[in-house]
Amino acid sequence: MFNFGWGILFVLVHFMLFLLCYRKFGKHGLYAWIGIATVLANIQVTKTIEMFGFVMTLGNTMYGTIYLTTDLLNEKYGEKEARKAVWFGFFTLIMSTVIMQMALIFQPQAEDIAQEHLEIIFGLMPRLVAASLLAYFTSQFLDVRLFALLRKWFPKPNQLWIRNNGSTCVSQLIDTLVFCTVAFAGVYSFDVWWQILLTTYLIKFVISVASTPVIYIARRFQFPEDDRRANEAG
Template sequence: MSNEMLWVGFALFDLTMVVVLHRLFGKAGLYGLIVFNLILCNVQVLKTVQLFGLTTTLGNVLYASVFLATDMLGELYGKAEAKRGVMLGFTVLVLATVYMQIALAFTPTADDFAQPHLEAIFGVLPRIALASMAAYLVSQLHDVWAFHFWKSRTGDSMLWLRNNASTLVSQLLDSSIFCVVAFWGVFPGPVLLEIMFTTYAFKSFVALLDTPFLYLARRVGTVAGRAGS
């Protein structure tokens, strides 16, 4: 299977799972997905791949669906719950970084095989995590603000507008901050710019793709919600 087919399939699957987790577990499912996707995308982002002839990092699908989760929290449960999801993700990302650095500090046994692999992945995690935390806070708090800015002007109509108007700008902030902090000096300038451009392009594609899933989530609700109605 080509990278392109795999990436599109993965994006559709991940966005579907956001709706499924909300359907099964309500806002708790969205909180759990935010935490899970944030941790995993900071590992996946270390891998660069070719997609549609462009160089980009993995992790953009998982990270883009975090915006869907926070938009769902804002749309269905209110601005306070969306902010709570953002801060929960930030807190867990900090803890994951600290915990893995503590794990690496332990002296392994002579026959241990995991340490070099863990160091290869998590040894660079502090810089990746710092970039991710800075980009995450700025972009997600902007996304929550912008989403409700547009909602205050559109009411319950034009969900597609507030979803995309907030997310597309937020993704631009996120990609710019993350790539500069994470990869400045790691890649040559032209490669860094290509990664920044392609990262934003692919995240934007997923952001546009997630709009039907937001409508679907609002329509199907949750198991708990239907049971209590």
């Protein structure tokens, strides 16, 4: 039960920090969040925990906020800005992987205490990043496109929950299938792999639904750049 209670606090902290990041830094804060979230999610996913008798990985909450971010960008700034954010996340993944793989090659000093631990965390990164990039590309661009389509069919402001949850639930299913297959097939037994697949999607689904009030709150934040964009559109 500890993991469940701590997990609720974990999710709330993510949402609060997301809102704070956007409130303080505006659209630039959303891009910064994408960059940080793509890196942290791929580090956290190396840790497995147990909850209600199921094995699951960390990183799902942080990764789920990426969809929240791109949906908010799509909602307030348009599909073009959301796509730019997806590409920015791709760049941060590539950049962090290249730099950390090069850092591991340096010969550590005799009394160094970090190399072994860095190898455990970042030594797994190439396969995880390959899985993440493939899943990220297919699911994020799908999410951006689905959100734009749903906005045409459900354009009213109070229908944001349909746009947000509809696009995210479909794209996250694709993301989970691709990522878990590439990252964990053959690493864990089929039993454990299936549990990770199932719990990963369920957690992402719950995070998506739970984030609905967050995106409504964030949409109400106003910045000078929003006024300029509205004037240009007018």
